[in-house]
Amino acid sequence: MNLSFAITSLEQGLAFGVMALGVFISFRILDFADLSVDGTLPLGAAVSARLLTAGINPFYSLIAALLAGGIAGAITGFLNTKLKIAPLLAGILTMTSLYSINLRIMGRPNIPLIGKSTIFSLIEKLGLPYPWNHLILLILIIIIVKFLLDAFLNTQIGFALRATGDNPQMIRSMGISTNSMKMLGLILSNALVALSGAMVAQYQGFSDVNMGVGTIVAGLASVIIGEVIIGKSSIMIATIGVVVGSILYRFSISIALNLGLAASDLKLLTALLVIIFLSTPRIKKALR
Amino acid sequence: MLKLKDLEKIFYKNTPNENIALNKVNLNVKKGDFITIVGSNGAGKSTLLNSIAGVFPVESGTIILDKEDITGKSEYRCAQKIGRVFQNPLAGTSPEMTIEENLSLAISKSNNLSLKWGLSKHKRKVMKKHLAKIDLGLEERLTTKVKLLSGGQRQALTLLMATVANPRLLLLDEHTAALDPATAIKIKNLTAELVNENNITTLMITHNMEDAIKMGNRLIMMDAGQIIYDIKAEEKENLSIEKLLKMFEIKHGGKFNNDRMLLSV
Ligand SMILES: Nc1ncnc2c1ncn2[C@@H]1O[C@H](COP(=O)(O)OP(=O)(O)O)[C@@H](O)[C@H]1O
Ligand SMILES: [Mg+2]
Numbered sequence: 128m129n130l131s132f133a134i135t136s137l138e139q140g141l142a143f144g145v146m147a148l149g150v151f152i153s154f155r156i157l158d159f160a161d162l163s164v165d166g167t168l169p170l171g172a173a174v175s176a177r178l179l180t181a182g183i184n185p186f187y188s189l190i191a192a193l194l195a196g197g198i199a200g201a202i203t204g205f206l207n208t209k210l211k212i213a214p215l216l217a218g219i220l221t222m223t224s225l226y227s228i229n230l231r232i233m234g235r236p237n238i239p240l241i242g243k244s245t246i247f248s249l250i251e252k253l254g255l256p257y258p259w260n261h262l263i264l265l266i267l268i269i270i271i272v273k274f275l276l277d278a279f280l281n282t283q284i285g286f287a288l289r290a291t292g293d294n295p296q297m298i299r300s301m302g303i304s305t306n307s308m309k310m311l312g313l314i315l316s317n318a319l320v321a322l323s324g325a326m327v328a329q330y331q332g333f334s335d336v337n338m339g340v341g342t343i344v345a346g347l348a349s350v351i352i353g354e355v356i357i358g359k360s361s362i363m364i365a366t367i368g369v370v371v372g373s374i375l376y377r378f379s380i381s382i383a384l385n386l387g388l389a390a391s392d393l394k395l396l397t398a399l400l401v402i403i404f405l406s407t408p409r410i411k412k413a414l415r
Numbered sequence: 416m417l418k419l420k421d422l423e424k425i426f427y428k429n430t431p432n433e434n435i436a437l438n439k440v441n442l443n444v445k446k447g448d449f450i451t452i453v454g455s456n457g458a459g460k461s462t463l464l465n466s467i468a469g470v471f472p473v474e475s476g477t478i479i480l481d482k483e484d485i486t487g488k489s490e491y492r493c494a495q496k497i498g499r500v501f502q503n504p505l506a507g508t509s510p511e512m513t514i515e516e517n518l519s520l521a522i523s524k525s526n527n528l529s530l531k532w533g534l535s536k537h538k539r540k541v542m543k544k545h546l547a548k549i550d551l552g553l554e555e556r557l558t559t560k561v562k563l564l565s566g567g568q569r570q571a572l573t574l575l576m577a578t579v580a581n582p583r584l585l586l587l588d589e590h591t592a593a594l595d596p597a598t599a600i601k602i603k604n605l606t607a608e609l610v611n612e613n614n615i616t617t618l619m620i621t622h623n624m625e626d627a628i629k630m631g632n633r634l635i636m637m638d639a640g641q642i643i644y645d646i647k648a649e650e651k652e653n654l655s656i657e658k659l660l661k662m663f664e665i666k667h668g669g670k671f672n673n674d675r676m677l678l679s680v
Contacts, residue, residue, distance in 0.1 A: 282532060283528045283532075284528045284530060293509040297507055
């Protein structure tokens with residue numbers, strides 16, 4: 128693996144790291160297996176790409192993606208908490224609807240962003256050499272997201288959100304609506320995933336309607352790798368783990384590609400990776 | 416304080432399995448009452464508490480708590496005024512969160528949730544004071560995750576969490592039944608202490624006749640979805656287990672069928 132491969136993996140790990148933090152919220156904090164993220168990642172990319180082609184400031188396009196993702200999360204939340212549709216199905220319904228919506232937003236399956244003003248082209252103007260400029264920007268964004276998330280999860284509402292996933296009976300006994308908390312968690316989670324989609328689109332130079340396939344599995348892989356390697360003794364540690372997990376995940380993908388694996392086999396590899404990590408505790412127990 | 420009027424709860428209504436769990440229950444609870452509730456298995460004791468707590472809607476009747484009609488309100492809304500402790504010592508706390516994080520939720524219960532920090536120096540001081548009361552040394556372990564505590568420690572913490580915000584009503588459903596005898600005694604003493612200290616109106620289901628007689632100022636016996644005895648003040652003080660069982664047999668027309676209850680006599 129040469130240096131440019133390493134830098135690419137690092138950049139991807141950081142850009143998708145925001146998505147992994149979103150998956151961490153739904154999967155770990157809320158204990159809600161939310162599949163909408165396969166639709167909200169490309170949603171963020173679509174919104175951002177569409178705004179960029181209209182000449183909007185790329186940073187504003189990130190905020191627009193964040194909001195769009197939040198709305199998508201609210202829809203999954205509504206399907207689950209108000210219409211009582213099971214979490215998995217609620218996520219699948221949102222994801223499926225988003226496929227059509229994303230096509231509508233983009234007007235076509237793919238929008239190239241080459242030559243458009245992006246967050247990366249803006250940072251390049253500051254005169255720092257590549258790859259430092261890109262890395263600094265990505266690290267800055269993920270640090271802001273991580274610390275805001277850490278802070279939020281240590282507020283009163285944040286405590287309630289965490290307890291909702293951990294013991295919903297307890298949170299109801301505390302006079303708090305588990306439905307409102309689920310809604311809030313799904314909004315936050317999908318907002319971050321869409322933000323990540325916008326970052327990824329600008330990073331890779333295009334938005335594609337199919338770029339969301341396998342997002343949930345990649346997100347899960349990142350979360351789980353982080354837990355195994357960094358741990359989850361506190362929220363601060365756990366969110367570091369998620370970001371590190373995301374970076375390591377992209378590295379392992381690059382290595383697999385370097386070893387001659389076909390790109391089309393990667394989804395299978397990722398799924399296997401998640402299966403192995405998810406079953407390790409059980410296998411360990413069985414062997415004892 | 417709490418007024419139940421013709422409360423009726425029917426499970427599987429209009430099916431062959433129709434089950435009248437509460438049959439027109441009437442009850443008038445005064446402020447500061449500590450009522451113990453006994454009755455055979457399936458008498459409707461838990462259903463009574465669940466109905467008051469808004470766990471499920473009732474078929475008919477009204478529940479007035481503190482002059483407010485709470486009939487049909489959702490569980491979390493009722494919980495804003497009601498503290499609860501369940502039989503399962505794991506039910507009342509969040510295992511992955513620390514002792515201080517759990518307690519923080521209970522202390523903020525009376526306020527609306529906000530984006531203020533969940534913990535503060537002041538809050539920690541208040542928590543330590545409260546934890547010192549339960550005398551398990553938990554005040555020195557604020558940052559310990561609750562999943563590392565024993566069942567008894569968790570139940571003590573749950574009890575503290577249920578009472579710390581001064582609820583209008585405290586509902587206890589066999590909350591010591593899953594604990595070992597020594598721990599159960601500790602939790603019972605703690606219950607009496609916390610309830611008396613804050614003069615909290617309390618309904619406590621117990622399968623232990625002796626506790627039912629010893630604790631509280633009023634005893635209710637339920638059978639087949641109805642309150643068959645409501646024993647107060649002096650009459651309660653002169654009660655014995657034998658008398659209580661005899662009273663049951665008179666109304667019920669048969670022996671007490673709660674094995675656990677007889678065993679624990
Ligand atoms: N959630 C429920 N769904 C259906 N039936 C229930 C439910 N809860 C209680 N019951 C039934 O209602 C009756 C009263 O039960 P319960 O209140 O739990 O009795 P107790 O607590 O006095 O032992 C029983 O016949 C029980 O099977
Ligand atoms: Mg019961």
